[in-house]
Amino acid sequence: MTDTGSRLPAAVEQLWGLREPTRRGGPKPALSLDRIVAAAVGLADEGGLAALSMSRLAEKLGFTTMSVYRYVASKDDLLVLALDAAIGEPAEVDPAAAWRDQLVAWAQQLQVRYRAHPWMTDVPISGLPAGPNQMLWFEYGLRALADTTLQPGERASTVLLLATFVRAQTQLVQDLTRAGRGAGGEPPVDWPEVVRQVADPARFPAVAATVAAGIFDDDPDEFPDDEFGFGLQRILDGVEALHRSRVSA
Amino acid sequence: MTDTGSRLPAAVEQLWGLREPTRRGGPKPALSLDRIVAAAVGLADEGGLAALSMSRLAEKLGFTTMSVYRYVASKDDLLVLALDAAIGEPAEVDPAAAWRDQLVAWAQQLQVRYRAHPWMTDVPISGLPAGPNQMLWFEYGLRALADTTLQPGERASTVLLLATFVRAQTQLVQDLTRAGRGAGGEPPVDWPEVVRQVADPARFPAVAATVAAGIFDDDPDEFPDDEFGFGLQRILDGVEALHRSRVSA
DNA sequence: TCCAGTTCGTGTATGGCGTACACAAGTTAG
């Protein structure tokens, strides 16, 4: 037997649990990768990504900082593991439902996960979905499109587009509400007020008109929520147009 | 005269150049905000956001680290200023063109700016567009929709959606090509190979089928490019559907 | 049984980061 995936990145192998057969001596590990990842997720959940440092993580586990490095090659690797753990397995969607309903449920559920772990959007993307959970999300997204007329490449692009959209939109909403209620620091930023004070209506007529229409004056908890639904429906309308163009042809 | 915007965040006032009238003594400043911001952008352009530290910035300017803090309250503020400077003014779009063509040009040009300063996508979003350049991008996006049947709130949501899309998609492509060619470290990650080695086709049939179809085997410089156009057309199709639904009604 | 080899957790150390603070020198308004 070859050692299967010697060419795979270490983090990917750990993600899929392909690291067992290498114990040729030494004390029994007192820590485990699962415990470390779980503690990392907990730390980030409580205090944001900034609160997740290797020293704080080790302290929470009751070990020294460097001991963590016996299980994880770097903090970047740890983040990859924590991300896959935090996003979790997607719930299965009814395959009998219409593809569009399936994708709406998929996207909404994904958004729920992002909201449960707001720090996830702060973790830099490291590549295509390589962990088991991320790949399962990808899988379910593709399955939802199975009965459409889209070609394989288009299906992959669509799911990637939706995943990107959910991530980015969630991040935007989080950042806006964070700024809107003044996280940590003092003054909640009142964007319409900023525009009124600073943007010359002669130079920014469309922006001024939008602000004057009171679009952004709603309570900041409501406005961005509709934002998600609006974008999702637009994207799905676009996908549906592509689907229908093939049907009628 | 009141001091106009004493309630505005410091960074916003600096963005719009509302800080002149306060010189009641002291040596003439040897540095200027513009020089600092320009140097910061240059530093990030050369070595990415990680290369932009306050000490390196000061060194490049020929001053001590702390001198920069006489002009900028924090590094976060500096990033806000650098972002607005790097994104630059949008080129004016032909108002006579169709709204959809205008938005395509708008989005493509925005993508060009992001590619010219790849670090921009790494700067955390701090809120709605508050700088003069960012606001001008917003303005032009809104203007492109002026002749459509969309309501003010829908226009704002559409432009926000497009801006979010361009940013997120550019970031995704950057991260993928970065991983695909192995930035700094050794092995370029071969995603199809990862899937083949690690993803059980029985559990991930749709993913396996996609990989088997060779979707991701194209040279990594071509695949993600089409990704941008695909997403953009889908979104615009969705916006067009909304527009048309009002026309026919 | 013993020992060579391996892996564990740890202690120490390095070089980076953002930035708080105090101070001397320069500049202006009264």
Place this chain on the structure above:
DNA sequence: CTAACTTGTGTACGCCATACACGAACTGGA
């Protein structure tokens, strides 16, 4: 001329990720 203020600077603090070397724990083979 002087009081008030701003400038650039030097020093210092606490935090970060992580390289490295060491002794202790454990294993498989002789």
